[in-house]
Amino acid sequence: MEIRIATDEDCRSLATLKRVVWETTYRGIYPDEKLDRYDIDLNENKFKDMIKQKSQKLFVVLNDSEIIGYMSCGKIMRAFDNHTHDIGLLYLAKEYQGKGIGLDLFQFAKMELKNQGVTEFIVSCNKYNLPAQHFYKKMGGKIIKIEEDNEDKSIPQVKFQFMV
Template sequence: MAYCKKQIWEETYRGIYPDTKIDQYQMEEQMAKRRAYLKQEEVFLYGVFEWQELIAYVSYGKARVPFDHDEYELGLLNIRKAYQKQGLGKRLFLFACERLWQKTDHFFVSCNRYNENARKFYEHVGGVCMQVDEWQQDRSKVQVKYHFEKNAVSKIECTPLTFK
């Protein structure tokens, strides 16, 4: 997963994050962070593979840091650039929503303020922008918080995603 994240940073965040942050990506450090993240209670991660290569992943569950009145979050939704705009993001999003709805009627997503494609996606699938962290000087840390309600997201249609 850390390797896939590195590829996604190269493809998506070059020009948004400082080049030094991408160039000095520490694989071991990122692997340790992912392991720690997954050890949290009620956090789930699913990956999509093509020919044994991880091309996308989604995580969801109890929020590390709750936002406003949302205790659950869609924590990660990352897709390699070559696989974007083909419905995979929508399918992964709905897959996570179906599981989150078993715990709550609302959740939040944080995404980078400067990742326009992600912001358009979350708005398209029913997210309501609740906060923009404009005060950060490091563009890799500026976040936008989107709030999702169960009745708003259920209008999305696509082929369901199944995992083995």
């Protein structure tokens, strides 16, 4: 397993992986229309834009040169209270979950944030993604906010706070 900074050349694979992860994780949570209308080209461009951002770093995790997951961390992209940094994304292909790779990615992000002088950070997780919530609790996260239910279950988030 290798973790490295993402490049523009990775963005098509990242967009494709995101679609697969959304299907296996969020089908039944996100509205079907949202998943069915997923646009790989649009998301490829979003990843390219993310790479250009200097405030967040996007990393890929590879297994035998295949991208199996990705993670972003740095200055918070969506303001929340007085928090300044977060792990904005942490996605891993279903077949690689439960093997310690998510833990490795999380610890990598935590060290990256620590190297930036960060002492605490947050993670936002979909309120209905219970396996992810369990993971973040296991990583030592403290729930600091649970958003109200919404008819669109892709919207409500649970906010976890972590100390570095």
